[in-house]
Amino acid sequence: MPPRHLIIGAGTAGLNCVRTIREEGGGASEITLVAAERPYSRMVLPYYLDRSIAESHVFTATAATLAAWKVTTHIGKRAARLNPQANTLTLDDGTTLEYDDCLIATGSRAVKAPVPGADLPGVHSFWTLDQAREVIAGIGHGSHVVMVGAGFIAFTILNSILSLGAKLTIVEIAPRILPRMVDETGAVVVEAWLKKHGVGILTGATLARIEEARGKKRLKFKKGSDLVADLVIMATGIKPNLEWLQGSGIRINHGVLVDDHLRSSVPNVYAAGDVAEGKDGVTGAPVVHAIEPTAMEHGRVVGANMAGRDVAYRGSLNMNIVEVCRLDVASFGAWDEPKTEAFTGLRPDRSAYRKLCWSGDRLTGAIIIGRAGDIWSTNDVGMLKGLVQTGTRLGAWKEHLRRNPFDVKPAFIASRTTARLLPETILGRPSQAPELATTVTT
Numbered sequence: 492m493p494p495r496h497l498i499i500g501a502g503t504a505g506l507n508c509v510r511t512i513r514e515e516g517g518g519a520s521e522i523t524l525v526a527a528e529r530p531y532s533r534m535v536l537p538y539y540l541d542r543s544i545a546e547s548h549v550f551t552a553t554a555a556t557l558a559a560w561k562v563t564t565h566i567g568k569r570a571a572r573l574n575p576q577a578n579t580l581t582l583d584d585g586t587t588l589e590y591d592d593c594l595i596a597t598g599s600r601a602v603k604a605p606v607p608g609a610d611l612p613g614v615h616s617f618w619t620l621d622q623a624r625e626v627i628a629g630i631g632h633g634s635h636v637v638m639v640g641a642g643f644i645a646f647t648i649l650n651s652i653l654s655l656g657a658k659l660t661i662v663e664i665a666p667r668i669l670p671r672m673v674d675e676t677g678a679v680v681v682e683a684w685l686k687k688h689g690v691g692i693l694t695g696a697t698l699a700r701i702e703e704a705r706g707k708k709r710l711k712f713k714k715g716s717d718l719v720a721d722l723v724i725m726a727t728g729i730k731p732n733l734e735w736l737q738g739s740g741i742r743i744n745h746g747v748l749v750d751d752h753l754r755s756s757v758p759n760v761y762a763a764g765d766v767a768e769g770k771d772g773v774t775g776a777p778v779v780h781a782i783e784p785t786a787m788e789h790g791r792v793v794g795a796n797m798a799g800r801d802v803a804y805r806g807s808l809n810m811n812i813v814e815v816c817r818l819d820v821a822s823f824g825a826w827d828e829p830k831t832e833a834f835t836g837l838r839p840d841r842s843a844y845r846k847l848c849w850s851g852d853r854l855t856g857a858i859i860i861g862r863a864g865d866i867w868s869t870n871d872v873g874m875l876k877g878l879v880q881t882g883t884r885l886g887a888w889k890e891h892l893r894r895n896p897f898d899v900k901p902a903f904i905a906s907r908t909t910a911r912l913l914p915e916t917i918l919g920r921p922s923q924a925p926e927l928a929t930t931v932t933t
């Protein structure tokens with residue numbers, strides 16, 4: 492009997508797993524895909540919001556592609572109960588599916604601030620395609636949008652909102668913006684830049700309630716004046732979709748705990764992406780990295796293991812990169828460890844900031860802020876990511892970077908980091924086209 496693989500979730504992790512099983516030549520195996528939504532990429536939704544792409548371009552696999560990959564689909568169905576003893580999954584319509592191995596890749600969902608009025612019409616999250624459609628329908632030229640939350644996801648849609656001609660005010664409960672992405676100095680640089688570009692910013696502001704106000708929304712705070720908005724977007728955090736695993740016996744902490752092969756506490760049940768709590772490649776600690784590269788790498792490792800290979804995962808890299816009003820803002824690795832040795836450099840005249848964090852002569856984390864197109868920042872984003880990811884020993888270049896934190900290029904070249912990065916593919920081989928049952932054009 493060919494092995495029966497069950498993939499739950501058709502986001503980045505789930506689809507990369509399916510594709511990798513077929514790439515690895517597992518053509519004979521049976522693949523069943525269960526997903527609450529049609530497969531699409533959340534990461535491209537900001538480009539749909541500002542109309543850079545049509546809605547058809549957010550989808551990542553059509554029905555024809557999945558048929559060509561010989562995938563049996565249950566799209567629009569939710570996983571309701573997993574029974575690892577019986578190797579079965581029950582769906583919300585009562586269907587029971589059997590598997591030999593399965594992948595939990597149900598991602599996460601947006602969570603709104605728990606205040607009265609959060610569920611009023613016109614108060615949105617921006618996480619799913621349906622939510623993106625609602626926001627698109629509600630924003631117009633000249634609308635006042637209030638975004639509650641100044642974290643990474645809020646920043647991914649900031650440019651789109653402005654490019655639609657809307658006025659934007661960002662409200663953050665913490666004393667500064669991007670509290671989990673950059674340090675205090677970095678936040679000051681980004682805040683000054685955004686204010687210069689017409690974005691209103693209110694930090695240390697605790698939202699108390701949202702009320703209807705003659706077709707608009709009135710936001711009331713614990714302290715300070717009210718804000719009146721045409722549309723409110725809550726970018727106040729996400730939560731992994733794990734409730735359906737209750738009673739399954741699978742070990743869960745913040746996410747499903749996985750080993751270096753991405754197996755859960757039940758060996759034939761894997762987890763990947765936003766729902767998985769796996770190894771951080773820099774610190775080695777278990778962590779949920781709810782970002783696209785982790786979901787992609789996890790999915791590929793699980794796919795290879797399901798196809799019969801024995802692939803251990805090196806661990807994921809904490810990484811956030813965003814460009815707002817032509818300012819690049821990025822951080823990698825353990826940039827926030829209080830006891831770490833760190834060098835910083837600040838050039839307010841160029842809105843440029845660097846923080847380089849060390850363990851001995853290896854870079855363990857970095858923050859980079861600088862104007863997009865400024866050769867300093869654009870090149871350094873890639874080079875510092877490479878240095879943190881590979882943990883390359885920099886020897887005497889460490890002292891060079893202490894004196895010149897903006898001069899990364901010579902250290903990157905001299906340490907031959909590119910040569911170390913090139914063979915570092917996740918599966919130890921170049922990507923290839925998966926086996927297809929028939930040739931299709933999608």
Ligand SMILES: Cc1cc2nc3c(=O)[nH]c(=O)nc-3n(C[C@H](O)[C@H](O)[C@H](O)COP(=O)(O)OP(=O)(O)OC[C@H]3O[C@@H](n4cnc5c(N)ncnc54)[C@H](O)[C@@H]3O)c2cc1C
Binds near residue numbers: 598783784
């Ligand atoms: C607007 C936006 C911008 C972003 N930008 C970036 C970025 O620039 N860089 C970056 O690294 N990351 C970004 N992200 C985050 C990135 O999209 C996620 O980390 C990534 O999608 C996680 O992939 P995943 O496969 O784990 O989960 P998802 O892509 O969320 O997929 C989960 C799948 O599971 C399905 N599902 C959920 N519950 C069930 C259930 N009970 N039964 C069956 N199916 C279920 C869903 O329908 C979906 O198919 C962005 C996210 C958003 C919303």
